[in-house]
Each structure stands twice: as structure tokens, then as C-alpha cells.
Amino acid sequence: MNRELARRIALTIGALLLFRLGTQIPIAGVSTSSLLPTSALIARLSLFALGLVPYLTAAIFVRLLSVVWPGVSSLERSGESGRRKIARATLGLTLVLAAFQAYGIASALTSIPGLVRSPDGWFVAAATASMVGGVFVLVWLSEQITRHGIGNGLALILSAGFLISIPQDVSGIVGLVQSGAISGYLVLGHAVFWIVTVAVIVLFEEARRNIPVTFGARRVGTRYLPARNAVLAIKLNSAGFLIPVTVAPWIFFLPLTFAGLVLGGDHPAVAAVYGHLQMGQPVHLMLVSIAVFVLAFVYTAYVVDPEYTAKCLAARDGAIPGVARGEATADYLDRVVSLTTVVGAVYLTALQVIPEVFDLYGIGLPYSMVINGGAVLVVVCTALDIKAQVRDVSLTNPGGVRR
Template sequence: MSRELARRIAFTIGALLLFRLGTQIPIAGLDVSRLSSLPDFNGRLSLFSLGLVPYLTAAIFVRLLSLVWRGLSSLERSGEDGRRKVARATLGLTLALAAFQAYGVSSALISIPQLVRDPDGWFAMTATASMIGGVFVLVWLSEQITRYGIGNGLALILSVGMLASLPRDVASIADVVRSGMISGNLVFFHAVFWVATIAVIVLVEGARRNVRVEFGALNVGARQLPVREAVLPIKLNSAGFLIPVTMAPWIFFLPLALAGLVMGADHPLVAAAYRHLQLGQPAHLILVSVAVFVLAFVYTAYVIDPEYTAKSLAQRDGIISGVAPGEATAVYLDRVVSLTTVIGAVYLTALQLIPEVFDLYGIGLPYSMVVNGGAALVVVCTALDIKAQVRDVSLTNPGGVRR
């Protein structure tokens, strides 16, 4: 192991230990003796109780806005200065969302008897400020891990938060098996199912559709480089998971919320719609499946813009064999990306539906609504990213030169 790799690993472990320490520090003003009697405290009322949710929500909103606002999309691609402006806007929106959520949590805590030592004092303000600070500490910590450690900081913190609950989930499953509430065969089925699911995730996330590209001869000083061949890799899942899955429920719940405001929440049609759109209901399952499938195509079109890619290839004197440069290249890439995304969209939809299918058929376990396809995808992709970075650092000399 190289010294640089050891330093990065040590930094990452230290940062993650700091994150876990923060989840055990309760919000100032709470009665610690009362907290110790809560079996599921588990960081929910700690300085990091909001986690990275406000920041991820803000980042997703900015990314969705860039899909419909061409100016923001151009700003993101304009260089380092443009990306810095987008990052500042994301942090500003994070502050607003964190303040709203933290104040709501603080107000709710005051209403719980004997939990807050001085509910009539400054608790709401100090608790709100501490939780907002916790969000920005996590954002800063994730950036430091990305810069000086191993792996993506955001994904690592999310993954550690998910993995930290596994021992408790296993213990609760063991308890219900001992009590006879569920059978050991069901537990064995889940174990086999998740092993197979993780294998599929590894396979799909590593799969690429390679489009061969030829670059023309290049003059470098007095030398002339010959024609070069390369590949343009297209992932089966270019849309990720967070944006399609986060945005999908909005498509039908926002119109339903507006209908509730206009017609009244107790209107028979609105009440029936809410009832049929509950998690685990067939209507919810079908609508979410369609929405995730469509959104996978929409977001992939943003991530891999065929027109932008065709223009970039033309500027670098690159062509796809047998395809004319310019508009014909854009059309060809659009067709290849669309056909590839079909597989990725089916894959994302299937991962999203895992907990709902379990619930629909009554074969879920206590963890099923927490440890789901999305959580497995985040953890596996984080592990694959760490593996790639470890290999890259191991093969790089201290001066940045490949061995």
C-alpha cells in the first residue's frame, strides 16, 4: 500500500468516525435521562438529525430546474466559475430548507412532555441553529472526504448511515423469528434475494455500451500524431437513482394536493384517490413504475445530451465510424442512448418496487421499508467507486504520473 493511499484511507476513516460521533450527541436542551429511555434514539435527535436531506433536496431541485431552464444548464457547463455559482445557490436553498425542517422538529419536540428541559426558553432557536449547523458540517465533511479521502463523500456518509442500522435490523429479525411471528424460510429467501440483487447491481452498474470514435491526425509542434481510436462509454443506468425516484411521486401527489385545496381534503374523490395511492396499493405501484421509467429517460437525456456530445466530437475532429459528423451523429447517439436506457429504466423501476412488492404480497421483514433497492444501489455504487479510486491511487506515483 502506498503512503498516499494509506493517508487517504486514514483521513476517510477519521471523517466517518467524526460523523458517527455527531449522531450520538443529542440536541442541546433535551433531557438526556429521558433520551436514554427511548430505544430508537439512534441519532434521530442528534446534531446530525437532519442528515444530508436538506442538501440533497436542494441539489435535486437545482438539477431538475436545469432540465427546464437552459440558462442554468449552460451555467453548469460554462466552467469552474459557473459551477461555483450553482454550488452557492444550492447552499442557499439548503439553508432555507434546513431552517424550515429544523424549526418544525424543534416545535414538535417542545410538545413532548418532559423531553425539553426548558420549553419556554430559547430551546426552539438554539435547537434550530444546532441542527442547521449539523447539516452544513456534514456537507463540509463530505467535501473534505471527496477531496482528501477515498470515494465520494456524500455517498459514503449516506452509506455509513444505512449500514449502521444493519445490526439493529438483524437483531430485530432474530427476535421475531424466535417469537415465531415469521418463519426461518422467509428470512432465508430474503438473504438469497439480496445476494442476487447485489450481484445484478454490480453487473448493471459496471456495464457499458461502447461507441467507437475515431479522432483525426493531430499536429503537436513538429510532430504529427496518427489517427487515434477511442470509445464513448454509455452506462446502462445513466440516470442514477435519486432524481427519478424522488421526483416520481410528485407527478401525481402535487396535482392531488391542489385538488384537495380546491375541492377539500374530505371530498369523496380526493379521499378515494389518497386511499388508492398509499404505499403498497396497486394504483401507487403502477403509477410510480410508469413515472420512474419515464423520468429515467428524461434525466438521461440531460446527462447525455446527444447534440452537445456531437458538437464536442466535431470540435475535436472526432467521428463515429460510418456516421456523418454533426446532426447525423446527434441522431445516431440519441438512438443508441434511448435503446440503452430502456434496460436502465427497467432496472431502476424494479429496484424502486422491491419494498412495495414485499408489502403487497405480505412477505416483508422489519427492515424492508428502509433497506430497499435504492439503499442497496447507493451502498454498492459507493463500494465500486472506492474500489476504482483505490486502484487509481495505487497505480499513481506521488507526482501524479501513472506507473
């Protein structure tokens, strides 16, 4: 292990320890000693109570704008200055979302008897500021990990949050098995299922559709670059997980919310539709599956833009053997990406509906809605990213020169 790798690992561990410490510091003004056993979850309200949810929501919203609004997309591709503007806009939206959510939580806490020492406006303001500050501390920690540590900071903090809950889930399941509430064979079946799922995720995330590309000889400034061969690697799951899965429920819940505002939340039609759209219901399972599948295609078209890629290849004197440059290259890439995305979309949809399928057939365990396919995907991808970065840093000499 070289010094650079040791420094990066130490910084990453230190940042994660700060994250863990922040989850144990309660909001100022909350009297945790007066909590009832039935309200144990409230005792976990901490400076990091909001987590990274406001930031991720803001980032997803800005990314969706770049999909539907060409101006934002061109700004993102305009260079470092454009990306800084998008980052500032994301942080500004994060502030609004975090403040709104924190104010709602703080106001709700004041209505619980005996929980808050002084349930007045000062507590609401202090609690709101504390939780909003916690969000930005987490954003800062994630950026430090990404820039100076090992792995993607956002994914690593999310993974740490998932992994922290595993011991408690395992303890609860062991207790249920010992009491006879659930079968040991069911638990064994789940263990085997998740081992197989992790293997499948590793296989899919490391799989690539490699398209051969040739670059002609050209001169860049005073340098002469000879002709060379390369590959254009396309992931099976280019859409990732967060955007398709996060946006999918918006497609039918936003219209339902609007209908509830117009007709009233107690309207029989609204109540009936809302009942069918609950987690674990067949209608919800079907609609979410369709939405995730379609959104995987939509977002992949943005991430892997065939026309933009064809233009970049032509600008660098690159071509796909046997395919004419320009529109023919864009059409070829579009066909390849579409066929590849079919496999990726099916894979992504299957991971998303795992907990609902378990509950639908009555074979779920208490952890199913927390440790689901998406959480496992995030953890596995984070581990693969760390593995790749450790290898790269280990093979790099001081000064950035590869060994």
C-alpha cells in the same frame, strides 16, 4: 499500499467517525433521561438529525432546473466559475430548506411533555441552529472525503447511514424468528434474494455500451496529437437513482396536495385518492413504476445529450466510423442511448418497487422499507467507486504520473 492511499483512507475513516460521533450528540436542551420507552426514536434526535436530506433536495431541485431551463444548463457547462455559482445557489437553497425543517422539528419537540427542559423560544432557536449547522457540517465532511479521501463523500455518508441500521434490523429479525412470528425459510429467501440482487447491480453498473470513435491528427498549441482510436462508453443506468426516484412521487403528490388545499383535506375524493396512493397500494406501485421509468429517460437525455456530444466530437475532430458528423452523429447517438436506457429504466424501476412488491404479497420483513433496492444500489455503487479510486491511487506515483 503507498503513502497517498494510506493518507486518503485515514482521512475518510476520520470523517466517517466524526459523522458517527455527531449522530450520538443530542440536541441541546433535550432531556433524554425523561423519555418514555415508546418514544425511543426521539432520543436519536442529534446534531445530524436532518442528515443530508436538505442538501440532496436542493441539489436535485437545481439539477431539475438545469434540465428544464437552458440558462442553468449552460451555466453548469461554462466552466469552473459557472459551477461555483451553482454550488453557492445550492447551498443557499439548502439553508432555507434546512431552517424550515429544523424549525418545524424543534417546535414540535416543545409540545411533548417532559422532553424539553425549557420549552421556550430560546430552545427552538438553539435547536434550529444546531440542526442546520449539522447539515452544513455533513456537507463539509462529504466534500473533504470527495476531494482528499476515497470515494464520493455524499454517497459514502449515505451508505454509512444505511449500514449502521443493519445490525439492529438483523437483531430484530432473529428475535422474530425465535418467537415464531416469521418463518426462517422466509428470512433465508430474503437473504438469497439480496445476494442475487447485489450481483445483478454489480453487473448492470459495470456494464457499458461502447461506441467506437476515431480522432484525427491535430495540433494543440505546440503539441502534435496523432490520430487515435477511442470508445464512447454509455452506462446502462445513466440516470442514477436519486433524481428519478425522488421526483417520481412529486408528480402525483403535489397535485394531490394542491387539491387538498382547495377542496379540504377531509374531502371524500381527496381522502380516497390519498388512500390509494399509500406505500404498498397497487395504484401507488403502478404510478411510481411509470414515473420512475419515464424520468429515467428524461434525465438520461440531459446527462447524455446527443447533440452536445456530437458537437464536442466535431470540435475535437472526432467521428463515429460509418456515421457522418453533425446531425447524423446526434441521431445515431440518440438511438443508441434510447435503446440502452430502456434496459436501464426497467432495472431502475425494478429496484425501486422491491419493498412495495414484498408488502403487496405479504412476504416483506421489518427492514423492507429501510433497506430497499435504492439503498443497496447506493451502497454497491459506493463500494465500486471506492474500488476504482483505490486502484487508481495505487497505480499512480507521487506527482500524478501513472505507473
